[in-house]
Every structure is written in structure tokens, then in C-alpha cells.
Amino acid sequence: MKINLTLLLSLLLCVQLSAQNHVFVETESFGDKGGWVIDQQSYAVMGSSYIMAHGMGRPVKDASTTVKFPKPGKYRMWVRTKDWAPFPKGPGKFQVLIDGKATNQVFGESGSDEWKWYDGGDVDIRGTEAKLALKDLTGFNGRCDAILFTNTPKFTPPNKPEELTTFRKKQLNLTDKPKEAGQFDLVVVGGGIAGTCNAISASRMGLKVALIQDRPVLGGNNSSEIRVHLMGDIDKNHYPKLGRIVREMDNGDPGNGNPDAKEYGDARKLAIVRAESNISLFLNTYVYKVEKEQDIITAVVGRDIATNQEIRFSGSFFSDCTGDGTVGFLAGADFRMGRESKAETGESLAGDKSDDFTLGTSNLWASLERDTVSSFPETPWAIQFSDEYHIDKDKADWEWETGFGNFNTITQAEQIRDHNLRAIYGNWSYLKNQKKAKYAKRELAWVAYIGGKRESRRLMGDHVLNQMDIQEGKFYPDGTVTATWTIDLHFPDPKNSKYFEGQEFFAGTKHIKVAPYTIPYRCLYSKNIQNLFMAGRNISTTHVAFGSTRVMRTCGMMGEVVGFAAYLTKKYKTTPRGIYQDHLPELMAIIKGESAPAQP
Known part of the structure; x- marks a missing residue:
């Protein structure tokens, strides 16, 4: 027994030393990003952001940081990366530099497009600090997720997603409770036009609002990062006072892909939000976890895409303006993704069979x-x-x-x-x-x-807007946002398909004109999560109807309506559905501008 106990203590000591002798570096946390940029759009798959050398064919400035080591000596270096274009070897080549000296291996040209750890060999660390840098060699989107130094013999870092997530959180000391952001009346997740207008609307109704955005700028597709112009009419609105906040966000029409970043008004959008005393703005924060009790969300947890600091947001109500329906999905909200069939919806524009097709x-x-x-x-x-x-x-x-x-x-x-x-x-x-x-x-x-x-998940509400609602101009009692965009469903351009079948990258469309119609309020809250609103392209529609509702001025007005409704949910201590059932006349009066509501 004594021998076994000694052996057990030795093993525990080895495990402890092993944990102490890993030095784990998330590249998005580098102190100086140089010319590298942070990409968080695959966080749902990777559990992390990464940095990328986006130089458009011109090598970018080194990213660098200072790393502390428990002691000098020899360490094994592992680099988590991929070859993003292995045909047969891609262009994303880079080197790791330690104290200005390049290590032996060139990364990013492996011929494998899977994210995994690559053995960088032994490196000598001469002190308890070292300057670590990534040197881009091509300017063609080389990327790096993390770097690990270990002096534990024969240790290989995990590649399986679940194991890697556990390992990553342990190395980043993320096992403790996240920082508390506070308690909010409304937590808006997603800082595109819909989410930004939602937060401003609720704030001006007197609610305490958290606005969480996973990028450093607001505006989503209308930001300088993506550069899509705003579409959808506001001047044909059945309720002329609805859309005032959208007008504030509107920076004119610079077109799509304008090379001048300033044309998209990033600074203006930020200034408008920061002027709202009731809004707490959290940029660079990706929400990846939902806490709930039965069918009520109690909190969401986000992680800073650069520092990896975790923060928890408690709220009475939540609004999913992520586009992807991320909060709803994590909470178990009913959703659809892809195209319904004619048999399901009765729509003439629907396909004969349902499928996974989405706009690109x-x-x-x-x-x-x-x-x-x-x-x-x-x-x-x-x-x-x-x-x-x-x-x-x-x-x-x-x-x-x-x-x-x-x-x-x-x-x-x-x-x-x-x-x-x-x-x-x-x-x-x-x-x-x-x-x-x-x-x-x-x-x-x-x-x-x-x-x-353009399209991903659509969260289901008490009403699912369809083609007939739009083309017949049905005016429901809870008709709120006036939409004017055509039914605009993209498909692969036939000539592009001829040359690149199954790998198309160029689209065509057929615009089916519609008369101005209204989107029911019942499309703007979840049918099975009691305190979840939604605004933007992920509202409750069929795929066909989505082709008309998805444009950003229309989405921004949805956000305004949700802000009004959230005010009433607090006022009457009810649910989004309760507003429709018991307080619809008051909501419609606010939308029409007929009442000046008292602050809750």
C-alpha cells in the first residue's frame, strides 16, 4: 500500500508539473497585431478566434507579443494552423520568430486544410521572457490559432474539438466564474443595423440595455468591414414615425464594396450609441453560451475575441439580432434552415422538396x-x-x-x-x-x-410570414414594420455553374415585385422561449418570404419595434407574447406615434 501511495503521489506531481510547464499563447491576444487581423466567424466551430495575414498579396507587418516562461530551457513548440488553399500547397506561409530569430519550419503550406497542431521542433528559451512574432511570407491569408510551448516529454496537444476546448479553457484559466456585466432590462446580441436600432429604441424608452457585438465596429453588413449598402424603403411606411432611428444610422448610399471605408459611417454609428446613457456597449464580444431556467433565458456568456476575457450578462429579456440566430439556437428555440417545400407552405415559389439550400x-x-x-x-x-x-x-x-x-x-x-x-x-x-x-x-x-x-437560421415565432402574406398584402392587426423589397432569392449564375458546377461563386436573381406590406409583430418573438425577441434576417419567415424581409433598413425597423415591445414587457411584467395578447393596442399606438409612453 505504501508503494502504491508513493506511486500515486508521484503521478499527481507529474500531472501538476505538466500543467505548470505548458505555455499556451492565443494569437488573437498578441499585444501588437501588426498587419494581421482577427477572424471570429468560425468561433462556433473552433471555440476560438484566430489571426490572419490579410495582405491581398503583399506581406503584412509582423504580429508580436512578449511571452513569459516558468524557467529558461528547451521547449517543444506546437503551432495550430492550416493550409487554407491546398492545391496542392497553398499560399498562406508564415514563420514563427523567437527573439527575432526564425524557427526552422515554415507553416501554412502543409497541403492539409484541417486545423491542427503542427510540431515546430525544439526551441531554446534563454530567459523567463521571450519576444514571439509571426512573420507573414506572402500576404495571402496565412493564419494561426494558437502556439504552445511545453517541456513535458512526449506531450502532444489535443486536436479533437471537445478535448481542445477543455484544454484551451484550462490553459487560459477560464474555469472560474466569468466577470459579471450586471443586470439589464434587455440584452441585445448582435450589433448590425437591426441590433443597433433595437438597442437605441429600447434605451430611449428608458430601459437599461446591453448591446453586444462580436466585431470592433457596429453596422454588420453595412460596416466598413463588409460594405453592403442599405436597402428597403422607409418613406413608404404605413407608420411614418417608424424608421427614425434607421435614418440616423443611414450614411447615404455609397454602393456595395466602396473602397473608401469612411463612406460606411462606422464612427457615426458608434457615436450615436455611445451618446445613449442607457446603453452599455460591449464590442469584440462573441456570445457562445446561454443560461436558462426551463424556457426562460436568464443570462448569456460572451468571450472577448482578442483578450479571451469572459463576461456574463443577466437580463429580463433578450433579443437575438445575430443573423445566425445564435442565442435562439443555444437556448433551444424552434428554428428552420433551408427551403421548405410547396406541400409545407403552399407557396408557389417554394420547391417541390425541402432542402438545405440557403442564400450565400x-x-x-x-x-x-x-x-x-x-x-x-x-x-x-x-x-x-x-x-x-x-x-x-x-x-x-x-x-x-x-x-x-x-x-x-x-x-x-x-x-x-x-x-x-x-x-x-x-x-x-x-x-x-x-x-x-x-x-x-x-x-x-x-x-x-x-x-x-445573407441567410442561415430563421427562428420561429407565433406567426411565420409567407409568400401569400406578402403578395396578397395581408394586413394583420399586429402588422408593424412596412417592407418594400422584392422577393429576391439568389441562385447560382447559369454561366458560372457551367464552368464551376457545385463550386459556384457568382449569383443571379429574379426580382419579384411586391406592394408595401407589413410584418406582424408575432414574427419578432420566439414561439417557445418566453423572453426571447428577434430582429433582423433571422425572424420568423419562410425561405421565400425571407427573400423580401432580409434587407437592412427593413431589419432596422424591426429592431425599433422590438425596443417598443420590450418597454411594454417591463411595464406590464409580461412576456413578448403577452404584449400581443393583452397590450397590442398600446404597442400599435407607440409605433404610430400616437402616445408618449411614461418611463418604466
Whole structure:
């Protein structure tokens, strides 16, 4: 027994020393990102953000940080990365530098498009601190998730998602309770146009609001990161006072993919929100966890995409403005994703069978005319173009789109973006090298590295808006937001399909005109989660109806309505459904501007 006890104590000591002798570095937490950028759009799959060298073909400045070690000595280095375009080897090459000296291996060219740990060999750490840097070698989107140093013999870091998440949280000391943000009347998750308008509306009704956004800017698809213009009419509104906050957010119409970032009004949007004394704004925070009691959400937990600080938001009511329906999904809300069949909905525009087809994701881009001739490298790893098929344009518009049921817009967001990048870089390389007379002095000036999504989950409410509601102009008693956009359902461009069947990246559409119609309030709250509102492209519609409701001015007005409704839920201590059942006249009076509500 004594021998066994000694052996057990020795094993426990080894485990403890092993934990102490790991030095785990999340790259998104680097003190100086240099020219590397943070990408969080695959957080739901990876459990983490990562950084990427988005130089559009020009190597970016090193990312660097200072790392503390328990003691000097020899450590085994592991680097978590991938080859994003392995055809057969991709362009995302980078090196790891320690105290200015490059380690032996070049990463990002493995020929494998799976995220995993790569053995970087033994490195000598001469003190208790070292400067760690990532050196981009190409400018073509090399990426790195984390770096691990260990002096535990024969230790290999885990690759399986569940094991890696547990290991990551342990190394980051995230096992303790997250920081408390406080108690809010309304927690709005998602800082696009819908969520921002939602937060402002609720704030001006006197509610204490948390607005949580997973990027450093507000506006979502209308931000400088994605650069999609606002669509949908406000001046045809059945309720002329609805849409006032949308007008405040509106920075004019710079078009899609304008190379001038300032045209999208990031600073203006932030200034408007920060002027609201009732709003607590949390940027760079990805909500990944929901706490609930039966069918009532009590809190959500988010993690800072750069620092990994976790924070908990308690609330009376929650509004899912994420686009992906993330909060609803985590809470167990009923949802749909893909297309319904004619038999399910009775819609003439629905398909004969239901399927997983969704509208795709766009990464816009633009070039600019310069004074001098510039070059662009050949891109054998990208999509290949020819005289027979190429896209002879100097900037992108909405048609640059990948998805169409070939990819899942949530779980394969990174692959969708990367497919778009391969199309952009491949086409631009063709234009620069084969059409020099036209493009010699044009330079690729901007490419979106964050995808602009159109469709993913739709959370189900007490009413599911459909084609007949829209085309017949049904006016329900709870008809609120006036929508005017056409039924606009994208599909792969036939010529693009001919050359890239199953891998399309260019879209077509057929606009089916509609008369102004109203979206029922019952589409703006969950049918089975008592205290969950939603606004934006993830509201309760069929796929066909979604083709009309999804544009951003319309989504912004949804946010305004939810802010009014949230005020009433607090006033009467009821639920979103309770407002429809018992207090609809008061909600409609507020929307019409007929009443000036007392502060709750």
C-alpha cells in the first residue's frame, strides 16, 4: 500500500508539473497585431478566434507579443494552423520568430486544410521572457490559432474539438466564474443595423440595455468591414414615425464594396450609441453560451475575441439580432434552415422538396486606378480563369456570392470565405496578367475578409410570414414594420455553374415585385422561449418570404419595434407574447406615434 501511495503521489506531481510547464499563447491576444487581423466567424466551430495575414498579396507587418516562461530551457513548440488553399500547397506561409530569430519550419503550406497542431521542433528559451512574432511570407491569408510551448516529454496537444476546448479553457484559466456585466432590462446580441436600432429604441424608452457585438465596429453588413449598402424603403411606411432611428444610422448610399471605408459611417454609428446613457456597449464580444431556467433565458456568456476575457450578462429579456440566430439556437428555440417545400407552405415559389439550400455569403472587393503600373503574382492555388471564362470587372457587387446549399453558412463560414478569396485572387491574377492594357495601373485596394452573410437560421415565432402574406398584402392587426423589397432569392449564375458546377461563386436573381406590406409583430418573438425577441434576417419567415424581409433598413425597423415591445414587457411584467395578447393596442399606438409612453 505504501508503494502504491508513493506511486500515486508521484503521478499527481507529474500531472501538476505538466500543467505548470505548458505555455499556451492565443494569437488573437498578441499585444501588437501588426498587419494581421482577427477572424471570429468560425468561433462556433473552433471555440476560438484566430489571426490572419490579410495582405491581398503583399506581406503584412509582423504580429508580436512578449511571452513569459516558468524557467529558461528547451521547449517543444506546437503551432495550430492550416493550409487554407491546398492545391496542392497553398499560399498562406508564415514563420514563427523567437527573439527575432526564425524557427526552422515554415507553416501554412502543409497541403492539409484541417486545423491542427503542427510540431515546430525544439526551441531554446534563454530567459523567463521571450519576444514571439509571426512573420507573414506572402500576404495571402496565412493564419494561426494558437502556439504552445511545453517541456513535458512526449506531450502532444489535443486536436479533437471537445478535448481542445477543455484544454484551451484550462490553459487560459477560464474555469472560474466569468466577470459579471450586471443586470439589464434587455440584452441585445448582435450589433448590425437591426441590433443597433433595437438597442437605441429600447434605451430611449428608458430601459437599461446591453448591446453586444462580436466585431470592433457596429453596422454588420453595412460596416466598413463588409460594405453592403442599405436597402428597403422607409418613406413608404404605413407608420411614418417608424424608421427614425434607421435614418440616423443611414450614411447615404455609397454602393456595395466602396473602397473608401469612411463612406460606411462606422464612427457615426458608434457615436450615436455611445451618446445613449442607457446603453452599455460591449464590442469584440462573441456570445457562445446561454443560461436558462426551463424556457426562460436568464443570462448569456460572451468571450472577448482578442483578450479571451469572459463576461456574463443577466437580463429580463433578450433579443437575438445575430443573423445566425445564435442565442435562439443555444437556448433551444424552434428554428428552420433551408427551403421548405410547396406541400409545407403552399407557396408557389417554394420547391417541390425541402432542402438545405440557403442564400450565400459575399466577400466584396475593389480596385483603384494608380499612377504607376503594378503587378500581381500568378495564383496556381486559386480558382483558374481563362479567355473563355473570367469576370471582367474592376470591383465587386452583390453577385460575388458563395453558398447555395453547397456549404453550410454557419459551420462552414471559413470555407465559404476562402472559396470567395480563391475566386477573387484567381480572377484578379488573370486580369492583371492577361489583360494588361486595361488593368496594368489598377491595384487591388480592398478585399473583405469578414463574410457578409445573407441567410442561415430563421427562428420561429407565433406567426411565420409567407409568400401569400406578402403578395396578397395581408394586413394583420399586429402588422408593424412596412417592407418594400422584392422577393429576391439568389441562385447560382447559369454561366458560372457551367464552368464551376457545385463550386459556384457568382449569383443571379429574379426580382419579384411586391406592394408595401407589413410584418406582424408575432414574427419578432420566439414561439417557445418566453423572453426571447428577434430582429433582423433571422425572424420568423419562410425561405421565400425571407427573400423580401432580409434587407437592412427593413431589419432596422424591426429592431425599433422590438425596443417598443420590450418597454411594454417591463411595464406590464409580461412576456413578448403577452404584449400581443393583452397590450397590442398600446404597442400599435407607440409605433404610430400616437402616445408618449411614461418611463418604466
